[in-house]
Amino acid sequence: MDDLKQQIAALIVQALMLEEVRPEDIDTAAPLFGGALDLDSVDALEIAVEIERVFGVRIPDSGEGREVFRCVDTLAAFVAANRQPA
Numbered sequence: 001m002d003d004l005k006q007q008i009a010a011l012i013v014q015a016l017m018l019e020e021v022r023p024e025d026i027d028t029a030a031p032l033f034g035g036a037l038d039l040d041s042v043d044a045l046e047i048a049v050e051i052e053r054v055f056g057v058r059i060p061d062s063g064e065g066r067e068v069f070r071c072v073d074t075l076a077a078f079v080a081a082n083r084q085p086a
Contacts, residue, residue: 005076008051012072015050016043028072035071044069051075057082 009023012032021037032039039047047069048059057079059065068078 004080005072007054008072008075008079011050011054012037012047015046026072028076031071032069047075051079055079055083 005028006023009026009028012018012026013021013023016039018037027036030036033044048065052058059068059078068074
């Protein structure tokens with residue numbers, strides 16, 4: 001799962017073009033919204049599109065989606081639980 005967390009952190013950095021942030025500097029347990037990255041709803045949409053493109057997992061638009069986007073750890077757990085085996 002740690003490899004998946006790093007993949008997701010790298011995806012966030014790349015998708016949002018965070019030039020000053022390295023994937024390994026992202027605390028995977030830190031909040032994505034209101035935390036150090038201070039993401040907004042547009043950022044969440046961009047990440048969701050990339051998660052679906054890269055991992056084939058669609059993040060729900062419902063309240064469950066908010067919990068999935070709490071931090072990199074929750075994103076990784078959701079992806080791991082919902083992606084199709086290769």
